Amino acid sequence: MITGQVLFDGFVNGLVIGLLATGVVLVHRCTRVVDFSVGNGGLIGSGLFALLVVKYGLPWALALPIALAAGTLFGIAAELLVIRRLFAAPRAVVMVATIGIAQVALLIAVAYPHIDKRGATYPVPWSGTWHPWDGLRVTGPQMSVLVAVPAAAVLLAWVLDRTALGGAVRAAAGNPDLARLSGINPKLVSTAVWGGAGLLSTLSLILISGRHGSVHDLTQLGPGTLVRALAAAVLARMTSVRGALLAGTVLGVAEAWIKFHFLDETGLFELVLLVAVLAGIVVIGRRGGRARESDEAAVVAPHLAKRPVPPGAPWWLRNIDRFGMTALLAAGLLLPLTTGLASRQLLFTTGLALAICAASLTMVTGWLGQVSLGQMAFAGLGALGAATLNRGVILDLGPLGWVTVRGMVFPVAVLVAACGTAVLAAVVGLGALRVRGLMLAVGTFAFAVACEQFLYRKRFFSGDFGSAVPFPRSTVLGVDVTGQRAYYYLVLIVLVAVLAVVARLRGSGVGRSAIAVRDNADGAAAYTIAAGRVRVALFALAGGIAGLGGALLGGALQSIPWGERYFLANDSLTLVAIVVIGGQGSVAGPVLGAAWVVGLPALFPGNAMAPLLVSGIGLLILLLYFPGGLVQPGHALRAALIRRYAPAADTAPARPGVAAVPRARRLALLPEGPVLATRDLRVAFGGLTAVDGVSVEVHRREIVGLIGANGAGKSTLMNAIGGYLPATGTVALLGNDVTRLAPHHRAARGLGRTFQSARLFPELTVRETLCVALESRDRSPLAATALHLPHTFRAERARRAAADDLVALLGLGRYADTPIGELSTGTRRIVELGGVLALDARVICLDEPTAGLAQRETEAFAPLIREVRRELGAALLVIEHDMPLILSLSDRVYCLDAGRVIAHGTPEAVRDDPAVVAGYLGTDRRAIDRSRAAPAVTPAAAPAAAPTVAVT
Structure with missing residues (x-):
């Protein structure tokens, strides 16, 4: 007791x-x-x-x-x-x-x-002790x-x-x-x-x-203390100081109780901490509200990201990336030939294996904008798992009896262990990655400590070998890799294959979708992308790659030192330094970062401070002065060559009309009655009701205006229609109840959306952004794309051709390869409309499409919106403060005040409604007269107007 x-x-x-x-x-x-x-x-x-x-x-x-x-x-x-x-x-x-x-x-x-x-x-x-009563010593x-x-x-x-x-x-x-x-x-x-x-x-x-x-x-x-403090902070929802103190006290008592009753289970409390952290993260996700936009912004500024080479560039410029990677490959091939020392060749092999692990973190940090502090734990489980499968294991399945798993040959054991770590990564990331913010770092750090203190020590992995589990090498496809140099070349081949997979994914819809989710999760959802699914899928792949790298690292050592180095919690922090130093999101970054972090300390053997200098101070210097990492100078030179030898054209080549469903077919698919209808929709934030029982209808091919003063609830209503805010009441889209559907499901059913801020995805180019929207027509499969299957290349070419059609239609040719973050507000709004066209949306919600534009740009937008309706045969719900524009554009208008509809009907009727005059237009005669003045625009002006806005 x-x-x-x-x-x-x-x-x-x-x-x-x-x-x-x-x-x-x-x-x-x-x-x-x-x-x-x-x-x-x-x-x-x-x-x-x-x-x-x-x-x-x-x-x-x-x-x-x-x-x-x-x-x-x-x-x-x-x-x-x-x-x-x-x-x-x-x-x-x-x-x-x-x-x-x-x-x-x-x-x-x-x-x-x-x-x-x-x-x-x-x-x-x-000093000494104090006994306040019998049985208690202080x-x-x-x-x-x-x-x-x-x-x-x-x-x-x-x-x-x-x-x-x-x-x-x-x-x-x-x-x-x-x-x-x-x-x-x-x-x-x-x-x-x-x-x-x-x-x-x-x-x-x-x-x-x-x-x-x-x-x-x-x-x-440090690590053990930190993970306990983080667990207490998470249980306090990262908000309550008193809650953190109470949670820490509860955890201290729980640790004492667990260690007393389970004395032989070393590290069991760390496993309990992991479960508590993951559960706390889920609670934060359900109750913590929405993260700020800046929490999930790009990890590298758009001007530091690698620019795509225009198709019309000289051949040597189009292949400049291949030249760089070929140079790295040549260096890798020649490196082991420079020395005959087995210890040096082992060092080189270790660097390659760590580069494979770092490539997994490149996808998580560089693409998803998340930070995983447990990648070397996945690597450790991959190494121990491969060693276990290699020697064979006997499993006790309880009532089913004992099952003997025969030992697998070296390459099969490595691949199976990597698949196992991929599944485990999906489980670990399932809760943390569905929460906005940076809770993945906390969860994976707790996972790393739990592995170090508990999982590694299980007899299933370590057997009776203590802290160094043997993992002998044999042959791979008939080639003897027991020699250090031969094994180095095997790991080099795997590294090249992994980098080819990473490069292929980054240039495909998978990588674009991940970056879109990172930069703007709501905008990605409006393009039918499920943020949680993208994050979990990529994190699972990253876990598998980390497990592969760890297994190969264990094969290089031939004895896995799970309790001493490489696979500990602090080593996961070092892996983060490798990725940041090399270049976040870059394919070559893991190689350069590993060369820096592993190679430089090797010049000072026996110096315990050298690794800390390289990974600690080096990390901070790179973040402060070279945020793009070691690849930044190369990207800068590449961009200068593109500007010099492949300047952007003034216009895109003309192409036939947009590759979309014919209008006649789209109209036939629309139901009778309203295509968008809300009934008694209510949205409340705490005790404040922002939308109070609003019912609106939008019919086929109709443009409906939504007006009202700032704070009237217009954007909140539109967010509720899109599924971005919890609301009561019902939302019907194309005759179907979508009230309980997530935003990406509503978008997939025909709901298009633009946002007031027009952020889009700052790091992606115009063409890439339109390709993200085109994913709604034909999703890029992760496994098939990673395996370079031929049909994925055909689908990618078709997707880029459709994006080029949209670029030409909207007059965005000179901006096709420009990152969204460098465009003007007016141009970004044109790109947003291009995304709506790519979605082939049936109902489009536009939230202040002319906000931030000059007056002449605003006037050019009316025919463009009409062109979108004509092209798609869609219905539109438009929020707009420019009264002449919205009244001239709309077939019907709703006016909101304090979250309620105070008037609706034809533009003329709403404009002259006493409640609208008193609550929105005011009694100023100039404002009323201006609302009667419509801009001089016609539908025929649309084709010429679009480029005018785009070039501002």
């Missing part, structure tokens, strides 16, 4: 974890960043405290404030030198930067002078926790609730833009928060080190 002492010990440990978790929550609330430096960041102060007291003899009362100040200053310096410079960067980039900060903190801690006193213990204010380190944590919690609560700084933190966390208008500087608030997080981290690590006892090996406290 568990004793009160065990529960008390767990309670004390949980208090410290909860205190550390409050720092995670503080940073996330203020900056929307998951701070992975919070564990290692405390090592600077905790290590300095031990150094000052034990080595230099300072009294702890003097050393403690110095250590706390050092930790606070490190947090402030990290914010000023790194976080502030990335203040406007996507949150994924900032989170990767915190990994670099953690590596720098570890580097500083490792560089401290060695404490050479044997048996020295970590300094604590109190040690000196525990007393420190019982005094320090409540005091710190009370002080933190007072600062947040009673001071101006606390009010500024709450304001900046709730609405940074509004806080800025109120005179609050979010950057100063961020500095204060990071300094506070550094203080909390340092205090927590000092208390944990006191419980740990030894002054040696303090740097090993």
Whole structure:
């Protein structure tokens, strides 16, 4: 039976974890960043405290404030030198930067002078023990926790609730833009928060080190401590400081209970933590609301991304990418010939295997904008799984008896293990990837720690071999690969094949869809793309590639050191550094990054600081000054050559009409009655009702205007119609009830949508964006595309031809290969309409299509909208504030006020309605007269008007 002492010990440990978790929550609330430096960041102060007291003899009362100040200053310096410079960067980039900060903190801690006193213990204010009653013992380190944590919690609560700084933190966390208008500087608030997080981290690590006892090996406290703090923060939904402290305490007690009852199950609590984290992420996804657009923005600026080469460029320019990859391949072929040392050839093979693992992370980070901190855990499971399958295993299936699986030959074991890690990755990512934001990083980090502490240790994998499982090589397709050089060439062949798959996927609908989901998940859903399905499918493939790389790495070593190196949680952080240093999203990036991170430390063998310098400081320098990575100079040179030798043409070659379903057939498919109808639609945000019982109808080939003052609920109503907001009531599309369908399903059933911001997908070009919309007609299959099957090439050529048709029709020829992020607002709106044409939508919702345009562009838009109706035979629901435009364009008009319909009918009737005049137009005679003046446009002007808007 568990004793009160065990529960008390767990309670004390949980208090410290909860205190550390409050720092995670503080940073996330203020900056929307998951701070992975919070564990290692405390090592600077905790290590300095031990150094000052034990080595230099300072009294702890003097050393403690110095250590706390050092930790606070490190947090402030990290914010000023790194976080502030990335203040406007996507949150994924900032989170990767915190990994670099953690590596720098570890580097500083490792560089401290060695404490050479044997048996020295970590300094604590109190020694001895205290027995408040029989059966309970309180040690000196525990007393420190019982005094320090409540005091710190009370002080933190007072600062947040009673001071101006606390009010500024709450304001900046709730609405940074509004806080800025109120005179609050979010950057100063961020500095204060990071300094506070550094203080909390340092205090927590000092208390944990006191419980740990030894002054040696303090740097090993980082990963295990961090994953517990992250778990507590997730259980507090990353929002509640008090909740984080409570969650940490509960986890501490739970850990004590589990370890007491399951003493022989090493790492079981880490597995429980993984389950708790994944469950907490699912809860955050269901209750946490919508992420801000910037949370999922491109991880690389559009001007740093690789530009496509125009079709009319010289042959050498069209093949410039092949020249670069051929040069890398030639270097790879010659590299093992430069030395006969087996150790050097093993080093080269290790670099290739890590490049394969990094290629998996390229898809996750570079394409999806997510950060996985568990790729080397998948690699470890791939290695151990392949070794297990290679030697054979006996399975106990309970009532079914024992099943013997005979040993598989080396290549088959590797491939089967890779498939197994792909399935496991799909399971791990299923919940985290359906949540907007960066929760995948937290979930995969917990997964990496659970693998390190629990899964690797299972007898199924490790057997009786201890911490080094043998994995001998044999032959592959009759070729002996037992020699180190022969095996190097085998891994090189696999790397080339993996990079070919990655390159093929990036240039296909699979890669375009992934980037579209990353840049603008709502916009991708409007193009019938299911964001969750795309993320999970690519993450599963990435897990399989990581497992393949890990199995090949295990074959190179021929003995898998699962408890020592390569497959630990910190190695997953190193893999992130490889991808960022090489170039996020680049096919060549994993190779260049692996050469940097693996090759440079090899020049300084035996130096423990060299890997940290390369991966930590190198990572931060690249993020701050070369965000495109090592491939950035090559991309810049390539872009300059394109501008010099293949300038964009003024117009696209003429093509026949748009490749769409004939209008007569489309009209025959439309049902009688309204093609779009809402009944008693209501949308509420907390206690505020934004849409209150709205019923609207749109009939065949009808243009219906939706007007009203700002805040009247127009965009909210349109978002509810599209399925982007939860609503009550019903929505019928083409006679079918779609109320319960997700946005991408509604789009697939004929609902087109443009957005007020016209963001689209900043990194994709115009042609690629239209190809994303054309995916609705013929989806690119992941497996067939990866395998380079011939029919996928034919489908891709047809898709690009259809995109070129749309480019020519809309007058976008000179912008076909320009990233969307570099286009003007007017041109982006033309591209949006091109996407609607590609969808062959039956009902189109346009949200302020002329917002941000000049008056002449606005006037040119009316015939363009009519042309869209004529081309598609579709019905349109249009939100517009330009009264002359919307009244001249619409067949009927609805006017909203405070979420309710106050008038509907013909444009003339609505314009003269007293409620509309009083609530929207006002009593200003000039506004009323202007609403009567229609722009001089005709449908015949449409073809000439479109290019006018596009070239602005």
